[in-house]
Structures are given as C-alpha cells and as structure tokens.
Amino acid sequence: MDTSGCTFMKVIVPVKQVPEVAEVRINPETGTLIREGVPSILNPFDEYAVEAAIQLKEKLGGEVTVVTMGPPQAKEVLLKALAMGADKAILLTDRAFAGADTWATARTLSEQIKKMEYDLVICGKQAIDGDTAQVGPEIAELLGIPQVCYVRHLEVEEDGKFVVVHRGTDEGYEVVRVKLPALLTATKGLNEPRLPNIMGIMKAKKKPLEEVTVTTLGISPDSIGLKGSPTTVRKVFAPERRKGGIKIEGTDPKAAAKKLVEFLASKGAI
Amino acid sequence: MVLIYDKEKCTGCMLCPKVCNFGAITKDGNKVRFDFDKCVLCGSCQEVCPVNAIKIERKAVDKDKIAQYKDVWVVCETAEGRVRSVAYELVTKARVLADNLREKVVAVLIGSDTSSYAESLIQQGADKVLVVDDKAFADYTTDAYTIAVTSLIAPRKPAIVLFGATGNGRDLAPRVAARLGLGLTADCTGLEIDDKRQLVQIRPAFGGNIMAEILCPYTRPQMSTVRPNVFKPRERDVSRKGTIEKVEVKINPVQIRTRVVNRVKELAEGMKPIDTADVIVCSGRGIKDPANLTLPTELAKLLDAAVGGSRPVVDAGWLPPSQQVGQSGRTVCPKLYFALGISGAIQHRIGMSSSDVIVAVNKDPEAPIFEIADFGIVGDLFEVVPAVIEELKNLQSER
Ligand SMILES: Cc1cc2nc3c(=O)[nH]c(=O)nc-3n(C[C@H](O)[C@H](O)[C@H](O)COP(=O)(O)OP(=O)(O)OC[C@H]3O[C@@H](n4cnc5c(N)ncnc54)[C@H](O)[C@@H]3O)c2cc1C
Ligand SMILES: Cc1cc2nc3c(=O)[nH]c(=O)nc-3n(C[C@H](O)[C@H](O)[C@H](O)COP(=O)(O)OP(=O)(O)OC[C@H]3O[C@@H](n4cnc5c(N)ncnc54)[C@H](O)[C@@H]3O)c2cc1C
Numbered sequence: 001m002d003t004s005g006c007t008f009m010k011v012i013v014p015v016k017q018v019p020e021v022a023e024v025r026i027n028p029e030t031g032t033l034i035r036e037g038v039p040s041i042l043n044p045f046d047e048y049a050v051e052a053a054i055q056l057k058e059k060l061g062g063e064v065t066v067v068t069m070g071p072p073q074a075k076e077v078l079l080k081a082l083a084m085g086a087d088k089a090i091l092l093t094d095r096a097f098a099g100a101d102t103w104a105t106a107r108t109l110s111e112q113i114k115k116m117e118y119d120l121v122i123c124g125k126q127a128i129d130g131d132t133a134q135v136g137p138e139i140a141e142l143l144g145i146p147q148v149c150y151v152r153h154l155e156v157e158e159d160g161k162f163v164v165v166h167r168g169t170d171e172g173y174e175v176v177r178v179k180l181p182a183l184l185t186a187t188k189g190l191n192e193p194r195l196p197n198i199m200g201i202m203k204a205k206k207k208p209l210e211e212v213t214v215t216t217l218g219i220s221p222d223s224i225g226l227k228g229s230p231t232t233v234r235k236v237f238a239p240e241r242r243k244g245g246i247k248i249e250g251t252d253p254k255a256a257a258k259k260l261v262e263f264l265a266s267k268g269a270i
Numbered sequence: 271m272v273l274i275y276d277k278e279k280c281t282g283c284m285l286c287p288k289v290c291n292f293g294a295i296t297k298d299g300n301k302v303r304f305d306f307d308k309c310v311l312c313g314s315c316q317e318v319c320p321v322n323a324i325k326i327e328r329k330a331v332d333k334d335k336i337a338q339y340k341d342v343w344v345v346c347e348t349a350e351g352r353v354r355s356v357a358y359e360l361v362t363k364a365r366v367l368a369d370n371l372r373e374k375v376v377a378v379l380i381g382s383d384t385s386s387y388a389e390s391l392i393q394q395g396a397d398k399v400l401v402v403d404d405k406a407f408a409d410y411t412t413d414a415y416t417i418a419v420t421s422l423i424a425p426r427k428p429a430i431v432l433f434g435a436t437g438n439g440r441d442l443a444p445r446v447a448a449r450l451g452l453g454l455t456a457d458c459t460g461l462e463i464d465d466k467r468q469l470v471q472i473r474p475a476f477g478g479n480i481m482a483e484i485l486c487p488y489t490r491p492q493m494s495t496v497r498p499n500v501f502k503p504r505e506r507d508v509s510r511k512g513t514i515e516k517v518e519v520k521i522n523p524v525q526i527r528t529r530v531v532n533r534v535k536e537l538a539e540g541m542k543p544i545d546t547a548d549v550i551v552c553s554g555r556g557i558k559d560p561a562n563l564t565l566p567t568e569l570a571k572l573l574d575a576a577v578g579g580s581r582p583v584v585d586a587g588w589l590p591p592s593q594q595v596g597q598s599g600r601t602v603c604p605k606l607y608f609a610l611g612i613s614g615a616i617q618h619r620i621g622m623s624s625s626d627v628i629v630a631v632n633k634d635p636e637a638p639i640f641e642i643a644d645f646g647i648v649g650d651l652f653e654v655v656p657a658v659i660e661e662l663k664n665l666q667s668e669r
Contacts, residue, residue: 142448232484257658
C-alpha cells in the first residue's frame, strides 16, 4: 500500500436509505404496495461509493463524509457507512425536505456540500426505489463541477489533482480523465463492498453525526421539498401483472422446439 | 405542511388507507393518521376522499408563462457518426403528441458529420431539424452536449423535450434539467397529453413494482428520458417535407472538463449491446461453462440478437458487465427475450419483465421464471436449444 501520503483526499458520499425492493410486493386485493416488514437498506449502489471512498482514504490518506437526506430513521444507513469506515456523517432531516423530487433533493444536498471541503463526491449510479439516476448529475451541475457516471474503476493520479476512471458504456467502457473536484457515480464492478465488523459497528456510534434542518442549512423552504419540486407524482398504480403462458413439459426437445417456433411466428416475434 | 387533513370532516370511511401505495395512512380510532415519513404526497387519498377532508396544497400555475412554450422536441442521440434507433422511436412518439397539441415536432441533431441524417428524421415525422454539426461533438461529452442543448432550449422555448433513456441520455438530461432548473421524469414507458395539455409521463419505479404518473405543472419545458424499444418507429414517409436549420454552437475546449483517453470494446466482433437490441438471448448459471456460450451465440446470430447474461455469468467473467440483465445490471425491454438456464430471481426479473415476449428454457419445472414466461419449455437447454436452432434454420430456408 502506498502511504507516501502527500495527497489527502476529502470525499463526500451522498447515500440513500431504500426499501429492499426485491421484497416489496403488491397486495393482490387492493393493488397497493405492501411495505410492512420490508427491510430498509443502504442503497446497494451507494455501498460501492462508500467502499471506493474508504479505499481512497486507506491508500492516500483523507477523510470520508457520508450525507443523507431523509427521515430520522435514515440515520441507520449513516451508521452502516460509518461502521464500514467512513469518518463523519450528516443527516439532513426536516419535514420541509419531504416530497422532494430529484431536483429538490439535489438542491438540498448540494447546499450542504457547498459548505464543505471536498476533492470528490461519489454517488451511487441510482437508487433502487426512485430508480431515476438523476440526483448525481444534478448535484454536479449545482456544484458546478464535472461528472462521470457509471464508474467501474477508479484511480487517482500521483499528484492527487486528477482521477482516471472507467465509465461503463453499451459496449464496454471509456477511460476518462477528469480534474478534481469532480462527481462520480459508482456502479457494479467498482469494488466489493466490505461488511462492517463488530469493531467498526462499535466505533460508528462514537463518530461524529451531525443533524441538519432547514434552518441550520439556511435555505428557503420554498426551494426544497414538495414546494420546490418541479415534478409531482400524480398517481401510482400497480403494473399489469405478467402471467405465465404456455408451458411444455415432458415433450421431446424436437417437438417442443417446433411448437416454440410456431408460437413465435404466430406472435410475429420472428 | 402541504398535506392538510381535516379531522372534523373525516367520516372514517377508510377508503384512503386502501389506496395509499406507501402505507402512510393508518386507522386511528374512527379517523386516520398520516405518516409523513412514508407519504410522497402523490394525491391518491385526496382523489378518493368523498368529503374532501384531505387537501394537498400545491403552487399556483402561471398560465400565461406556460402558454409561451410550444412544440415537441427530441434530442436525437448519435453514436459513431450515426443516429441511434431510439431517436426514430422518439420522433414517432413526438409526432403523436404534437398532433394532439397541434404543434410541431423539432428534432435536435447534434454530432460531427451527422447532418446528412436530418432528412431521415423529417421522413420519420419531424417538421424541423436543428442541426449542430461540429468536431467538438464527435464524441459525447457531458459538458459540450449540455451547452449545446441548453443554448438551443433557452431562447426557443419548447413545451416538451424528450431524450432517449440510454447511458448517455441519462447522463445528459439531468445535467440540462439542473442547469435550467427544470423537472425531469426518468425512464418513461408511456407518454400522453391530458385535457389541460400537460404531458403525462408514465414510468416504472421500485424495480418495476409500481407505475407512476408524473406531471411538471409549473415549469416548461417538460422533460423526460424515454426507455428505448418501448415506442416502435413507424414506417418512414419519403415524401414528407420539413425544414433544416443549421445552428452554430461555440465550444471552447476548456469548457470540456473530461477527456476520453481511450475507448475499450469488450464485446466480441459481431456481438450487439443488450441496451437497444430487439431480441436478447440471455444465459444463466445453467450454461455451466463459458465454452457453452457458443450455443446461445449461435441462436443469437440467427435472430440478429444480443447475447446477455444473469449476474453469476457476468460475475464469473464469462460475459462483459455491459451485458448483465437485472437490478445491478441493465433494464431491457426487447420484443423477444430468451431466458436459458435462468431461475428467474426477482433481481433478474426486475431487469427484463417488461419484454414483449419471454421464452424460458429450464430443467426445473418449479423455476420462478416460468411464472412470467409466455412460452416455457421444461427441459435440458443443451438439448432444447440445438433443436430450436435447427427449427429456425428450417424456417429460414423455407422463407
Ligand atoms: C414512484 C415515484 C416516481 C418518481 N419519479 C421521479 C421522476 O421521474 N423524476 C424526479 O425528479 N423525481 C421522481 N421521484 C422522486 C425521487 O424518487 C426522489 O426525489 C428521490 O429522493 C431521489 O430520486 P431517486 O431515488 O431516483 O435517486 P437517484 O437519482 O436514482 O439516486 C442516485 C444517487 O443519488 C444519491 N441520493 C439520492 N437520493 C439521496 C438522498 N435522499 N440522500 C442522499 N443521497 C441521495 C445516492 O448516492 C444515490 O445512489 C419519484 C418518486 C416516486 C415515489
Ligand atoms: C442486490 C442484488 C442485486 C442483484 N442483481 C442481479 C442482476 O442484476 N441480475 C441477475 O441476474 N441477478 C442479480 N442478483 C442475483 C439474483 O438474486 C440471482 O442469484 C441470480 O439472478 C441467479 O442467476 P441464475 O438464474 O443464472 O442462476 P441460478 O439461480 O443458479 O439458476 C440456474 C438455473 O438453471 C437451471 N439449469 C441448470 N442446468 C440446466 C440445464 N442443463 N438446462 C436447463 N436449465 C438448467 C436450474 O434449474 C436453475 O433454475 C442480485 C442479487 C442481489 C442481492
């Protein structure tokens, strides 16, 4: 490990608490989401971001701050990130933040980040509940820094002034060089996020965790939360449930293949 | 607070907890209680309340200002000097929306040496094409493209701007939205115009477990990224006429803060990316050995399909990451999807369950993939797939 350490990386990682969507089910009678008993987790893509930040700190020296905007219980994901090895946490929590779309979310987070010193901001590629992948680029724009999305590999150049990353594309990846400060969004392949160990979990409780409200953030409540959101969710509904169709069992492969090809031709799929 | 609940008016009919998708309303004696940490203020409860006991206060809409914005724009993505198919899909859809509004379709064509495609966009349904043709746009960069798109939008005031929900589209659109202070709806699978001439944007969220209708009532343009392969391009009309306007956008090299040092293709020669493919042949752990991938690859060749993999197949390094289907990979919606030796875990289904036709081959009759397959074959893929290849070859030689 290189600890020559004249580079000192200050990394901010915005993280989101999300329901484990794989366990979210629709109530067949009412057609609504069943969220009772569905565990809340640290957004999986944000784990890559936290891990990347911690690895940079371990290699180059530095400091990792995790930030979340959410209800009071979102503190849990901050504690998890602290247990993994982040140094500090900030919880932006206030009724006035509620109902935010991605623009209002990015605005709130960027106002907080503007008050801090940083070389890198690393977001997850996307949150598995809202699924928009918009908050990262929007924060970058509001901070006026460059962005590179879908980062699969990350290296800091020797002088600590540039990073070279692999940005996933449709057919492979691009090697992109960008000057710091910059914002990256992390995707699968960047690393294998560590599991917090007992020591980490104990230490996490003693690490600084600051709570910030609209008042302490010092921005107008009109520009954030539902009021500051240009988009509104008018309605949510259950998608049409897909049902199984034809199922062939116990037929010899040739006959089954014939039926399949006939079926596909009848559907106009081939 | 923006949701106002009038306890006095509430009759305790308990309709609202039933329609709340977020479990934010619970019974409280003979009234209800709201959990604002869960509430997303979607308004479903307000809609069903028979006595108007629930009110969501929203901002006023400035009608005069909004009326200044006209036309439906499509930002057409180019790659390697060509217009990508998603652009034609969006122009087709934009045509429908614009006809509804009695407005024009404007295609925005940014690239280097791509202006010759302007004509094809008119044939597809555009009334006008704004062409920005400059070396600075040869390769996609967030900075150059954001400058170009925002400098076109700001003075010309379109009512709607659509982007393809591709990797680059989802990198560019939020940057543009944030620069102009606009709303943006992600990854839409449905677009409609309502009776107030607003764009109703329909999109899946929560991994496809719910659908949401999203509006941008207060700001213009209304912007969305739209999932590829959802809207089928209609046939081109070669006699269609339209105007082509060349626009110059000056980019100073220092404005581009990222530099692409190298491009690496991980897809073998002739292999297609899964993102925009019409047909995908996807293999799971049932394929057992990377050498066996020749089988799905042969099937894919016959169908002009992309070869994809479930997570274990990609994690093992048998296929590149760009080809992974599912929650931590990509969401796809091809016309035809083959799941070969894939059990159908929820994280996989999240990425493919909106495909038009799903075919599954699995030797386990209980595999969950059969619950969503239009055509399932219980059997050994190493016997079934060669037979399917054989049949397809027969069919193709007949044709
Ligand atoms: C059904 C539904 C549909 C929606 N559709 C849209 C839409 O189309 N457009 C829109 O603008 N809004 C939409 N919203 C609102 C949106 O989900 C919220 O604004 C949400 O707070 C952020 O969006 P996301 O979950 O998509 O995050 P993403 O943009 O996918 O998140 C990317 C990354 O940003 C960071 N991040 C995101 N949220 C936070 C946070 N709260 N705290 C710290 N870091 C964070 C994380 O690093 C995360 O990995 C929708 C909401 C619902 C309920
Ligand atoms: C946070 C998270 C994110 C994830 N993201 C993804 C993702 O993006 N994509 C994804 O795919 N998974 C993802 N997963 C993993 C997912 O849960 C499953 O583990 C995975 O999809 C299983 O892959 P599989 O179906 O190929 O393998 P298995 O589940 O092992 O299934 C193999 C199937 O092959 C069948 N089979 C075996 N031999 C034959 C044969 N000769 N002929 C026919 N059938 C045969 C078996 O009956 C079995 O059904 C994620 C998991 C988590 C927790």
